[in-house]
Amino acid sequence: AAFEENLRLRRELVAADPRDLDRLLRLIEALNRIGEAARARGNRGAALDACRERRDLAAALYAARPENRRWQALLRTAHEDFAELKTEQGDVAAAKRSLKSALDVSRRLVSAVPNHVAWRRRHAAILRKLGNLEEDAGEPNAALTHYRESRAVRIRLFEENPGDPVLKLSVALIELDVGDVHLTRDDAA
Numbered sequence: 001a002a003f004e005e006n007l008r009l010r011r012e013l014v015a016a017d018p019r020d021l022d023r024l025l026r027l028i029e030a031l032n033r034i035g036e037a038a039r040a041r042g043n044r045g046a047a048l049d050a051c052r053e054r055r056d057l058a059a060a061l062y063a064a065r066p067e068n069r070r071w072q073a074l075l076r077t078a079h080e081d082f083a084e085l086k087t088e089q090g091d092v093a094a095a096k097r098s099l100k101s102a103l104d105v106s107r108r109l110v111s112a113v114p115n116h117v118a119w120r121r122r123h124a125a126i127l128r129k130l131g132n133l134e135e136d137a138g139e140p141n142a143a144l145t146h147y148r149e150s151r152a153v154r155i156r157l158f159e160e161n162p163g164d165p166v167l168k169l170s171v172a173l174i175e176l177d178v179g180d181v182h183l184t185r186d187d188a189a
Contacts, residue, residue: 018060031051044088058071103126106119117157127146128147135184150177
């Protein structure tokens with residue numbers, strides 16, 4: 001109840017002055033915590049509601065200052081989280097739309113700061129998730145396109161960090177995904 005009261009007050013503060021971006025950011029962070037707690041309790045509806053509101057507020061924050069990389073990352077993450085929840089609900093179309101939005105934001109982040117390893121890893125992960133959804137939906141050509149792009153990012157990362165076992169595994173996993181699509185299509189890799 002105290003947390004709900006805190007959230008109500010944060011919403012009122014944002015409504016009173018929507019231009020106060022710091023208050024908006026704190027509301028987004030509170031919604032993230034609420035969504036995580038709801039999801040941990042198995043309350044997908046509440047988790048989805050919190051995530052949807054967080055995504056919409058992150059979009060408003062991004063619209064206010066599109067050059068702010070932190071806010072771009074918040075928006076990307078909100079789209080990813082929303083896609084994951086929609087996937088769990090079986091709404092593949094909504095999940096794909098949200099992942100494509102996350103991918104658009106991710107492309108902007110990676111092109112703006114091409115040496116940011118964490119953003120590039122996340123970019124490769126989004127591409128793989130999108131490929132997984134497309135493969136499961138019977139869209140092997142679309143899946144293969146995203147898997148190949150993810151593979152290229154992962155290979156570049158591994159070449160830059162050849163001793164990283166996580167990146168080595170990451171490359172191996174995406175190679176399996178590419179191979180699975182080729183087997184499904186019954187063609188040669």
